[in-house]
Every structure is written in structure tokens, then in C-alpha cells.
Amino acid sequence: MKHPFALDNRLGADVRIAMILLFAALTVVGITPFAVMRALNGQWLAVALEVVMMLGIAACAGHAWRTRESAVAGSIIVVMVCTFYAALIVVLGPSVTPWVFVVVMANFMLAPRLLATGCSTVLIATALGMTSFAQPAAMATFAVASVLVMLFAFIFASLTEVQRTLLESLVIRDPLTGIGNRRSMEIELADALKGHLARGEPATVAVLDLDHFKQVNDRYGHDAGDRAIKGFADRVQACIRKRDRVFRLGGEEFVLLLPGTDHSGARVALEKVRDAVQAEPLVDQLRITTSIGAAMLEPDDDWPRWLARADSALYQAKDAGRDRVSFDGGLARPGERRLRLVAGRSQRSPEDD
Ligand SMILES: Nc1nc2c(ncn2[C@@H]2O[C@H](COP(=O)(O)OP(=O)(O)OP(=O)(O)O)[C@@H](O)[C@H]2O)c(=O)[nH]1
Structure with missing residues (x-):
């Protein structure tokens, strides 16, 4: 890599x-x-x-x-x-x-x-x-x-x-957390995809989103929100392998790249991350959960499609009640998931939370 x-x-x-x-x-x-x-x-x-x-x-x-x-x-x-x-x-x-x-x-x-x-x-x-x-x-x-x-x-x-x-x-680098930003994610995801497809190795990408984060900002202030985001990045980094990569996509959304990891390995790794996040407060006494959507690399993927499948799975996790890991390929067909992705983004409201 x-x-x-x-x-x-x-x-x-x-x-x-x-x-x-x-x-x-x-x-x-x-x-x-x-x-x-x-x-x-x-x-x-x-x-x-x-x-x-x-x-x-x-x-x-x-x-x-x-x-x-x-x-x-x-x-x-x-x-x-x-x-x-x-x-x-x-x-x-x-x-x-x-x-x-x-x-x-x-x-x-x-x-x-x-x-x-x-x-x-x-x-x-x-x-x-x-x-x-x-x-x-x-x-x-x-x-x-x-x-x-x-x-x-x-x-x-x-x-x-x-x-x-x-x-x-x-x-x-993302200035708040010190981890890779969206630009480095795009480069690494493209590189990982090319390398893994060429070697026929599995790889999984996951999109992680903090749950009800708007309420954190509203109740505890933007500064506490920032510290929670930083704490989240540190927590995730502490429980992944050396060759895994975590990036901040923007806001309270992160991407985790798990090279050489198939569905069952990713399930274990991502449950560990999810559990580590909610186990202890991220900042002060603030306990926050995270929803995770994941997708295993498929032969006809390009990196945006790979990421979009993980993002689509994230919305399944949110819809299913949050604080959980969902994998792409469950309920909907790819076309439907893409529609969900677009619709889900524009239709979600604070009341959903
Ligand atoms: N403190 C802080 N807040 C941010 C930052 N970036 C985005 N946010 C806030 O994160 C919140 C995200 O809210 P939503 O996208 O509605 O989602 P949510 O409240 O986390 O709800 P779900 O994702 O559906 O569980 C918004 O209030 C943003 O203002 C940041 O860098 N720092």
C-alpha cells in the first residue's frame, strides 16, 4: 500500500x-x-x-x-x-x-x-x-x-x-482532527482500489457518522461539538490496525478504509469501533453513538461508487435506529440505494432524530 x-x-x-x-x-x-x-x-x-x-x-x-x-x-x-x-x-x-x-x-x-x-x-x-x-x-x-x-x-x-x-x-490534513481530509481520502481510496483489484485482495470502506450530532451542538455548544469530533477521531484511530486509514469527510462524517479486509473481518473491526465510541464519553460527560455503513470492494467498482455504496449502507443504519453497523447489499438493489442516498439526504429532518 x-x-x-x-x-x-x-x-x-x-x-x-x-x-x-x-x-x-x-x-x-x-x-x-x-x-x-x-x-x-x-x-x-x-x-x-x-x-x-x-x-x-x-x-x-x-x-x-x-x-x-x-x-x-x-x-x-x-x-x-x-x-x-x-x-x-x-x-x-x-x-x-x-x-x-x-x-x-x-x-x-x-x-x-x-x-x-x-x-x-x-x-x-x-x-x-x-x-x-x-x-x-x-x-x-x-x-x-x-x-x-x-x-x-x-x-x-x-x-x-x-x-x-x-x-x-x-x-x-483536516485541521481540527489532524487526520487525512477529503482530498487525501480520494487519493488513497483510488490507490487502494487499483491495488486491491489488481491483487484480487478484499478491502472494505466504511462511512461513520456521529448520531444526533446537531443536538450536541445545540445543547453543549459548538466548542464541545468540536472537541467531540476530535475525540471521535482519536478514539477510532486508537482501535484500528496500523494499515487501516481514517479520514474526515466533513462535518461529523468520517471514512474508514480497511485494506485486505473481507465482510466478516470488517464486521468485527467496525463493531469494535462502534463499541469503543459509545463505551466512554467522547468529551466531558457526553456519550455519543455512531452509525456505520460499510461496503466491500466489488470488481466493477470505481472509488466513488464504492464509497456511495458504503454511504447508502449508512442510511440503512440510521433508518434502522442508529448505533449500528450496516453492510451494503442488504435490502435494496444498487439503483434503489442510490435513489435512497439522494432522497435520504434531502428529506431527513431534525424530527427524524
Ligand atoms: N461542532 C461542530 N459541529 C459540526 C461541524 N461540522 C458539522 N457540524 C454539525 O453537525 C451537525 C450534523 O447534523 P445532521 O447532519 O442533521 O445530523 P445529526 O444531528 O448528527 O443526526 P443523524 O446524523 O441523523 O444522527 C450539524 O448541526 C452541523 O452544524 C464541526 O466541524 N464542528
């Missing part, structure tokens, strides 16, 4: 792929004239190193573009470029040493900070050890300048990472 917050990976991967493509393009534009010049001077070893490096970068960029797998491609480029530049410094001497600054900056944009720091340190050490500087002061200047560039790049990469994490959490 994919990472719980698949969108995190997508955001990160897209930025890194953009950096890899930019780096590949700039490398070709920046290095080709030097390679031509060296070819004219007969420096064939250096030309060979530069051409092989450009081809390697282009291959990694192409792989990243095709597969959207940016992390490995970025790391390979960093190791490769540092190795080739260390070799070029040995072959060509001080004339290529200034490129170290560019490579160090690029390292932190393409690879994780630890790898970038390691490779940059090795490159700087090689440049210091293999370059014959005119004076000790020139060597000291190069050493200090390159370490400062590495430090700035490290700090910049760290700040970018912090901002990316913040952005991710704004995009995919």
Missing part, C-alpha cells in the same frame, strides 16, 4: 523532478562549450569524462521523467557528478575547481541533505587535496568559501523542507 499521505510524495517528487530536468538542461548548455574547447585542445580524457557525465545525467533525468521516481534519480546524479568532478579536478587541476561551488549548490537541490553533505564534503576535500593553489591564502579562501556555500545550501534545503511539510499538512 502507498504511503498514508501519498500527496506528500507527489508534491516532493514533482519539485525534485523539475530540479533534475533543469539541472540536466543547464549542465548540457553549460558544459558543452567547454567539452568542445577541450576537444580542440586534445584533452580527450577530460572530454570523455564530461560526455559520459552528461549522458549519465540525461539518462537519470529521462528515467525520472518517465517513472516520476525522482528520489533515486536525484541521488544517483549527485554521486555521479561529484565523482566525475573529483576526477576532472585530478585531470585538469585548478581550472575546474570553481565548479565545486555550483556542484555543491546543486547537490542540495537534487538529493537528501545527508547524501548531499557527504558528497559535497568529499568533493571539497578532493579539491583542497588535489589543487595546487598559488598561495596558502588562496587555499584558505577556497576552503572557507566552499564550506560556507555548503552551509547556506544546507540551511536553504532545510527551510524548504519545513515549508513543504507545512504545505502538505495544509493540503491533506
